[in-house]
Amino acid sequence: MADDPEDGFWLYDLRIETVLDGRTPVCRHIEGEAFRMQGETLVFEAGQRVSAYALAALLPLLPAKQRTTDPNDWMSTDAEIACPDPHCGGRFRIIREGKRHFSHAATTGLPDARKAPYWQEGET
Known part of the structure; x- marks a missing residue:
């Protein structure tokens, strides 16, 4: 099964942008600052920052936002997450961007199904 080219899945790339x-804001939130999630990787552009406390609140939701969900599921329709500080006006808009295909064999830890990690594909 690990050699089957159809043995894979799609994930959305995400852009997570600070909005006020x-x-x-009580916390350090700057309108427009953003980072991306591509596969399992968080990508920050030079100079972009995010509060560790806000990131801790966002992290559990990001893998679910990466997956295709029913159009009526709240995960498909709700895109803004509030800062965990109830006195803060900061919010984080999660935007689904393009999709990437990942093979099971490049992302699993199961020894009998494992191949080169996805981030090393194409390297020689």
Whole structure:
């Protein structure tokens, strides 16, 4: 099964962008700062930052947002997550961008199904 080219799955790339709701943020949130999630990797552009506490609140939701969900599922329709500080006006907009295909053999830890990790594909 590990050699089957159809043995894979699709994940959305995500852009997570800071937005403010008009209130002065309590935490360090700068409107427009953003990072991306591509596969399992968080990608930050030079100078972009995110609060560790906000990131801790976001992390459990990101893998679910990467997957295809029913159009009526709240995971498909709700795109903004509030900062975990109830006094803060910061929010994080999760935007689904393009999709990437991952093979099971390149992402599994199961020894009998494993191949080169996906980030090493194409390297010589």
